[in-house]
Amino acid sequence: MPRPRQFDEAEVIAAAREEFWTRGYACTSVDDLIAATGLGKGSLYGAFGDKHGLFLRALDDYIGTRMAQIRDELGDPRRQARDRLVRHLRAQVTATAADKMLRGCMMANSAAELSGSDVAVERVVGRAYRQWRALLTECIEEAQRDSAIDTRRDARALATVLLAFLRGQDALHQGGVRPAQLKPAVDELLALL
Numbered sequence: 001m002p003r004p005r006q007f008d009e010a011e012v013i014a015a016a017r018e019e020f021w022t023r024g025y026a027c028t029s030v031d032d033l034i035a036a037t038g039l040g041k042g043s044l045y046g047a048f049g050d051k052h053g054l055f056l057r058a059l060d061d062y063i064g065t066r067m068a069q070i071r072d073e074l075g076d077p078r079r080q081a082r083d084r085l086v087r088h089l090r091a092q093v094t095a096t097a098a099d100k101m102l103r104g105c106m107m108a109n110s111a112a113e114l115s116g117s118d119v120a121v122e123r124v125v126g127r128a129y130r131q132w133r134a135l136l137t138e139c140i141e142e143a144q145r146d147s148a149i150d151t152r153r154d155a156r157a158l159a160t161v162l163l164a165f166l167r168g169q170d171a172l173h174q175g176g177v178r179p180a181q182l183k184p185a186v187d188e189l190l191a192l193l
Contacts, residue, residue: 007037007047009047011037012037012047013057013058013061015037015038016036016037016054016057017058017061017106019032019033020058021058021109022101024113025055025110025113028051030051056120056121059107059110059121060124062106062107063106063107063125066128070132073087074138075135075139080143081142081145081148082146082193085139088139089166089190090186092166093166093169093182093183096169096170096173099173104171104173104174105170107129108125111125129163133156133159133160133163134159136159136162136163137155137159140155140158140159150193169186
């Protein structure tokens with residue numbers, strides 16, 4: 001008869017997420033995960049299968065948290081669509097600029113590190129980016145109905161541009177571009193809308 005689990009799974013996933021997010025998948029060892037989570041190797045493997053299984057759970061946890069925040073920012077019924085879009089873009093750039101550890105986005109980091117070699121990661125991250133793009137598209141279309149964004153613009157293409165801008169800001173920051181250079185760029189992008 002198997003013994004009942006003696007740990008909080010959500011806490012273990014959160015601790016593993018922090019390790020993977022800080023170090024990346026390849027540079028996070030099983031020993032790092034054992035130290036971070038407090039689990040023994042047997043418990044870790046018994047609960048999550050292996051390092052990759054735990055990584056996917058941690059990545060899924062990160063994505064779930066981020067997508068909930070994005071949905072809240074872009075779907076806030078108290079604000080007009082264009083205002084929601086502006087606030088979302090500024091909040092994302094502000095968060096990027098505040099990243100003192102230069103960890104960046106765990107989704108983007110995971111895609112950069114593992115896409116092409118890890119189908120599961122590619123699928124999970126691709127689905128998240130499609131959801132984010134869809135949320136941006138919906139917000140842009142609503143702003144177009146409000147006459148706040150030119151209706152001659154392709155909402156999906158604009159959403160892709162905005163998503164590329166946000167991911168690019170993250171990559172630039174990780175590459176050493178200062179926050180003072182990043183923040184004005186969002187105003188220039190918004191002026192183009």
